[in-house]
Amino acid sequence: MSAGRRALGIAQLSLVGTAPPDLVLLAAQAGFDFIGARVRPVTGAERPYDLQPGSPMLAETLVRMQDTGVAVRDIEFLLLDGSDQRDAWLRMMEAGAALGAGSLTVAGCDPDRIRLADTLARMTEDGRSHGIVPTLEPISYQPINSLPAAADLARQTGCRIIVDTLHFHRFGGTLDELAAAAGLVPLVQLCDGPRQPPADREGLVLESRVERGVPGEGQFGLAEVIAALPPELPVSVEAPSDSAVASVGELSWARRLKASADRVLAEAAALHPAVIERKA
Numbered sequence: 331m332s333a334g335r336r337a338l339g340i341a342q343l344s345l346v347g348t349a350p351p352d353l354v355l356l357a358a359q360a361g362f363d364f365i366g367a368r369v370r371p372v373t374g375a376e377r378p379y380d381l382q383p384g385s386p387m388l389a390e391t392l393v394r395m396q397d398t399g400v401a402v403r404d405i406e407f408l409l410l411d412g413s414d415q416r417d418a419w420l421r422m423m424e425a426g427a428a429l430g431a432g433s434l435t436v437a438g439c440d441p442d443r444i445r446l447a448d449t450l451a452r453m454t455e456d457g458r459s460h461g462i463v464p465t466l467e468p469i470s471y472q473p474i475n476s477l478p479a480a481a482d483l484a485r486q487t488g489c490r491i492i493v494d495t496l497h498f499h500r501f502g503g504t505l506d507e508l509a510a511a512a513g514l515v516p517l518v519q520l521c522d523g524p525r526q527p528p529a530d531r532e533g534l535v536l537e538s539r540v541e542r543g544v545p546g547e548g549q550f551g552l553a554e555v556i557a558a559l560p561p562e563l564p565v566s567v568e569a570p571s572d573s574a575v576a577s578v579g580e581l582s583w584a585r586r587l588k589a590s591a592d593r594v595l596a597e598a599a600a601l602h603p604a605v606i607e608r609k610a
């Protein structure tokens with residue numbers, strides 16, 4: 331990565347069927363600086379990737395990271411549902427520390443805010459010894475579904491928050507909310523899509539997991555969102571499309587996402603702050 335350029339990565343969900351060692355190579359070939367790695371599957375349909383210390387896949391991933399210079403910045407994903415998941419997040423943190431990651435993405439589906447805050451505080455404390463900070467992602471179809479709600483929990487517990495442009499658009503986030511929470515955000519996940527949301531929760535879940543839009547090719551106003559955040563903030567492209575990957579292949583999809591994200595970032599850099607203020 332050249333000096334002064336914003337770090338740009340690709341999230342595992344963009345190529346969820348690609349094992350992390352192969353994702354590192356694809357990221358390097360497409361020109362990305364880092365990847366996000368799934369060290370724990372989100373659904374039973376996903377292929378699990380064993381990245382625990384001592385595993386062959388971890389060793390292979392580390393070799394490819396060293397060979398390419400591509401880093402692992404974040405790991406995912408844990409849905410905090412109110413049950414005791416400490417063993418799960420400790421294993422995830424062990425894998426993340428071995429990969430050199432700095433954050434672990436979680437979402438809050440526990441409707442009990444007090445219990446959720448206790449969980450996040452305990453996670454944050456556990457993460458200190460691993461160099462891992464939990465990052466709470468507000469998701470449009472989960473109980474924690476706004477930036478103010480996520481920011482409030484982050485300030486209470488010491489965790490941080492991740493902004494996903496799909497969910498930001500779907501739950502009606504504003505640039506003012508984004509500016510108020512910017513100091514808590516270590517990473518933005520970038521994708522695009524139509525202005526009109528799916529009709530129901532099932533549609534929102536489907537859109538989120540398997541069919542998002544290429545950055546800059548939808549109606550989310552991504553340049554303004556990025557311009558409202560600090561210029562050094564890393565961006566990770568999270569744009570899964572089962573149909574596109576099946577059609578063009580993994581590397582072509584990764585290269586298309588990189589080129590499109592570069593254009594969005596260039597547009598964001600060209601925006602004057604006064605423009606953002608008028609449209610907030």
